[in-house]
Amino acid sequence: MSAETKTEGIKLSTGAAEKVASLLAQEGRDDLSLRVAVQPGGCSGLRYQLYFDDRALDGDTVMTYGSVKVVTDKMSTPYLMGATIDFVDTIEKQGFTIDNPNAGGSCACGDSFN
Structure with a gap:
């Protein structure tokens, strides 16, 4: 299994990094990463996990x-490039x-995008 380390992609704000570190x-456990994925679902077609x-x-x-390590799978990465x-x-x-600058639109609930 290979994981690629990148310096561009998803950005984590200072506040988000502090909250994730607090939750971790x-x-x-120091072996956990925050995994961010895009899955089919929601009113607009795609949703974040x-x-x-x-x-x-x-x-x-x-x-x-x-x-804090933030991990995305190879299918989700293109949808999340440049997201904060x-x-x-x-x-x-x-x-x-x-x-997410890649989201063409989102639903009123804010939980999904297209």
Whole structure:
């Protein structure tokens, strides 16, 4: 299995990197990466999945932000090039957001794109 390390691709904001590092510390495991994937689904056809993963798959792209590794599979990488992941914590909303220049549009719920 080979994983390719790149310096371009998904960007992780400082706030998102800090939140992911905090969540990883709660898990108590240093072998986990944040995997970001694009899967079929949602109202607009495609949806994002973010989860912790200890696997390295053939063709994975790996980006490192401090102590946080962000991994994408070879099918998702083209959809995510140039995307920025941020963490928002306001009265109205709390969670990760993805600003993706490749998304032609998204649904009202904000969970899927095309």
